[in-house]
Amino acid sequence: MTRKRLTREESRDQTRQRLLDAALALIAQKGLAATSVEDIAEAAGYSRGAVYSNFGGKGDLFIELLRRDHQQATAEFDAVFDDALPIAEIRERMRELYVSLYADTACFMNWTEARMLAARDADFRDKFAALISEKCGQVAGYVGYFYQRLGVEPPASPEVIAMGFMSLMEGVKLFMLSSPLEMRAQHAEAALAVFMDSITELATLKSTP
Amino acid sequence: MTRKRLTREESRDQTRQRLLDAALALIAQKGLAATSVEDIAEAAGYSRGAVYSNFGGKGDLFIELLRRDHQQATAEFDAVFDDALPIAEIRERMRELYVSLYADTACFMNWTEARMLAARDADFRDKFAALISEKCGQVAGYVGYFYQRLGVEPPASPEVIAMGFMSLMEGVKLFMLSSPLEMRAQHAEAALAVFMDSITELATLKSTP
DNA sequence: GCATCCTAATACACACCTGTATCTGAATAC
DNA sequence: GTATTCAGATACAGGTGTGTATTAGGATGC
The missing domain is CATH 1.10.10.60 (Homeodomain-like)
Known part of the structure; x- marks a missing residue:
């Protein structure tokens, strides 16, 4: 008390x-x-x-909710992305961070709801754009960093790879939540692995010809 | 008249x-x-x-709408998937079909809306499952067919690859519609190409060691 | 051509939500 | 300790939606 x-x-x-x-x-x-x-x-x-x-009202509150979530995620992201750390450590921490973010179903649903709203409403889309733009920049930075460390030419710009990566994640997660009988957790992991492994394996093959 | x-x-x-x-x-x-x-x-x-x-009401009508769309897509799909045709022809027709389906924004939005509903409502999820299950089967059949023709062991079960493929498509499309400034059409194509090319290229490399 | 049937229109009762305008009580200032 | 300020509660007016029950009028059967 x-x-x-x-x-x-x-x-x-x-x-x-x-x-x-x-x-x-x-x-x-x-x-x-x-x-x-x-x-x-x-x-x-x-x-x-x-x-x-x-x-201002429900819509305003919703935007604020997304903004708060984005700020929290940014803070956690920044904490991991520390140049002083060895690459393996960053990779591991990033993996953990990603897993925890990915597990957060409520936030995911709200971001997807926001995407639907943005697709339909031009005004909301503009506000949403600011948040997404930052998020893309963060992930793209991460992608670019790793290709650079690997010494491999990325198959597309880091921005494009980042957006593709995010799309894949979101697509798989929505599939899993909407069709849990078809897309079980193990399938989701396997599906993600197929795409991710193909890219990284190909990059590795090309880095040592 | x-x-x-x-x-x-x-x-x-x-x-x-x-x-x-x-x-x-x-x-x-x-x-x-x-x-x-x-x-x-x-x-x-x-x-x-x-x-x-x-x-029965709005909900009933919505399910019926999805069912109708699914049946139409199935019919077009079946028309392409003809064993008598040479593989190249099937591939080309499938590509065209895919492009036309992918361009249909209204249907896409409704299926995504349905996914959100399914994620939230158990009753709806059950009805939705029947449609998705069939769709997955179709795409998986297509995936399996191609790996078989290629004579390569797929990196995962055709079902998993099919679902991953669908998730990627849907994720990219939703990203594009919600953040058109970030994810332009050309970026979307590039992003899809990165993932698809990685997989097919890897498969091809492995088929001719 | 008349009786019947069925589709779609209309009327009704009820529920819910929004946003504003006003009020209350507790925190701050002096 | 009294006056002021402000967060949050409450009351109100207006709008919109749903589902059912009833009705009208054209299609069908004989």
């Missing part, structure tokens, strides 16, 4: 975080359209007024 | 097809949740009564 007395600002931030947490879970579960402002507020332990007081 | 006088059954079928066509376009554009029964009926030139008279 040593709960610290919160200042106004801290309290407000706590409210925002709780609302975002509730929205994360609910939207992942029911979808953005099926989730009402009331649902979110209630799940967070507030009333609708709290949402309108803290965000 | 030689419009044939329709029998009741023909008339009813026409109504159903028009409703499905309208739903196809509207749901692709606005999403399932944001499309009301009234929207669909009105776009098709009917009133809501027509929908409830022909389908």
